[in-house]
Amino acid sequence: MGSGKVTDWQGKHVTVAGLGVSGVPAAKVLHGLGAVVTVVNDGDDERARAQAAELEALGITVRLGDGATLPEGTELIVTAPGWKPDKPLFAAAEKAGVPVWGDVELAWQLRGPDAAPWLAVTGTNGKTTTVQMLASILRAAGLRTAAVGNIGVSLLDVVLGDEKYDVLAVELSSYQLHWAPSLRAHSAVVLNLAPDHLDWHGSMEAYAKDKGRVYEGNRVACVYNVADKATEDLVREADVEEGCRAVGFTLGTPAPSQLGVVDGILVDRAFVEDRQKNAQELAEVSDVNPPAPHNIANALAAAALARAFGVPAKAVRDGLRAFRPDAHRIAHVADVDGVAYVDDSKATNTHAAGASLAAYESIVWIAGGLAKGATFDELVAGAAKRLRGVVLIGADRALIREALARHAPEVPVVDLERTDTGAMRAAVAEARKLAHAGDTVLLAPACASMDMFANYNKRGDAFAEAVRELGEGAGA
Template sequence: MTSLPWLATADGASPWPQATVLVTGLGVSGFAAADGLLEFGARVVVVEDTASEVNADKAELLRTLGADVRLGPGSSALRPDDIDLVVTTGWSPRHPLLAAAAAAGIGIWSEPELAWRLGRPKRPVPWLGITGTNGKTTTTQMLESMLLAAGLRTAAVGNIGRPVMETVLDPEPYDVLAVELSSHQLHWSHSLSLHSAVVLNLQPDHLEWHGGAAGYRDAKARIYERVQIACVYNDADPATERMVEDADVIEGARAIGFTLGIPGLSMLGVVDDLLVDRAFIEQRRDSALELASVADVNPAAPHNVANALAAAALARAFGVRAGAVRDGLRGVRVAAHKIETVLVRDEITFVDDSKATNPHAADAALRAFASVVWIAGGQAKGTTFDDLVVAHRDRLRGAVLLGVDRAVVADALRRHAPDVPVITIEDTEDGAMAQAVAAAVSLARPGDTVLLAPGCASLDMYRDYAARGDAFAAAVRTG
């Protein structure tokens, strides 16, 4: 156990030169955490098993700044002796290093937890937090765009790709942050007290990492703990409302719902193709304020309208005017690989939704099209596809399956959609996606959509979901 009792309540004013902190991983968050800790005077040890050229460059820079960086296979086998704190970036609680630290009573924080603490008391920026199984990045981008339209200095940070620590070290202060938080980050976050927060939805995902559905749910629910102003929930997903009911919030915090239907009191919703607010106006008992039109949401698929309402709820909780909500939606540029049309050829539309890394995300994509040749498969992460196949078997022209857990999807199709033609790609090398696209074209008819919505993670075959989507787009364009 650490000999530094002040770490339990540490912030940016604490005596960090007394502390030795172990940072696990040299990704963008790990590097930012190490950099921030060095800035505050801590002794920093970094471990990273992957000795890539990029990691070697990062390691050299951190060593120049005074860190002890251990790079290469076996580096993470380090025992956490003489370590006061561990900052981890997505590593499983069952990793031997983290398990040993927990057994020794050493605190384990996420990079957002570290940034939250180091930013206080000197520069306490309000956080608007977004989590959920699907839609996090899109909603975060929408929220950032609304805040920018309101003239606020802001940034989209966290799981979206930019570490929160960068804003702590920025010499220019921020008015507010749009913070995407994954279940992995929330699992290791213990003291966050966000201005407002939303859980967009809850579906099975990352079950292996969290040890089951309960662990995943509990990690997501942490975002509502100590919320100060608004806990935003999805009226169509009762699990999110139950999280709000169970949360220990700051007195006066409100529960705010969003719905694709007509909103009730203290909700945002849709009336006559308008996004409206019945939560943050004085006359909410008998009227609603127009925020934007459904046409301002691009694409205006139901799941994306729900994302827009969630972002609007957080923006309105922070006092953003209605016009800035509308302008933000009109100006946002959603990340690639999310229901993105690659091209239309011979009356067949090719759509990249590689970001659909679980069945719930694939469900949203499949709902957007009437007749689909579905390309699916990858790492299933312990999830099942039975409900998804039952819901969409009538719109499936065919299915093409690839990746390590392709049999999981194939079994669901065999049980629940035996008449749907299925082609399995056995190859797992570079040419597999080209084979999958060619197979999909052989099944498609004019008017169909060839949809890459894998419902699985990508790391069995690709660097990340973006690389998988790029491979799909390249195969489509050269096919």
């Protein structure tokens, strides 16, 4: 069955791996197309049983507590993005010559003949912001678009829905790209590459290779980060369509075929006549919200993809002005006694936390959680000069404490052992004691949240709530 387009699903035996957010809709869609669907799931808890009952009522077979065995007669596996490539089910599939697709590949296969082209965004950090900026720019150009993919709006829903789009802004994770062999974007960007999810991919090399898949078969532009050579290397390695160009973005002055910044203005030297001599002004740095360096990089990447699609310069400016960042992304919560409190709970890895720490001069840093295999020496060494103090929380805080002892031994550290719901309140109280007027108390954990919170949103909410209580206590 390869990765060619499947048009007739009637009677095809498809195994869906994992219930979850993508598994349930995928099973329903495939069943609706006439496929014979079996869902396998490792877990057998209350939630899984409820989802199974819903699917079984439609006539779909569900096997709970057995995600390792390949069901008899399987012709295709559609997997949830979180399932690791080394699972026994996939080894069995490979042995039997059965292809494995993710939800993104399924959506790509199910597009209609006049489907909207995809502008694809991946990278370790900044994906969601860049995709939302891109959608805002495309809308400002009068195009029918949506921000979809890894950000909550299901690609399957969009591809199979009645609404017609001119172009889609698609966020793709490394997991999704791993299982999307035939995806071919109009244009794509890898924003940056830093060690992340190595427990899933097995190595940095495998992780980078999966990110690089986003460039395969690009038609117009492969956009890369000039400051991150690994992203340019991936462009070089990609097999693209004739005439597709490499386009860089930089926070410095752009060379020809790049977008960059000159005297506080975002400029384009890639999508203009005579790139050697000409540059097109797109927007001012002040049009980017917030104008932190890594966010200006996101804006340039979004602008590059929009320009690759033929969007006029004015729409870039209008789209960036209209964009509002999501909660928990460098969100200013309040000022209390001259100290700024900033929530960047979304900084779930060291690369994101590093970008966040670089945005402030004097910081009391709240950090810690689940490290996901990360190391913290480089992050701490880079931020040491800016740290007034550190408050550590969460399961893997010792790893950060050890890095601080090595690279910032003079910085005071408060190590909070408690992991109950009041821990964040305690962390904010400790941070307040360490902070002086003019400092920033920054929640940029550099770790995942699931050891203490349901997700990074809940962690950020707990921080904001604790800060508001401080403010009320200070009579603010």
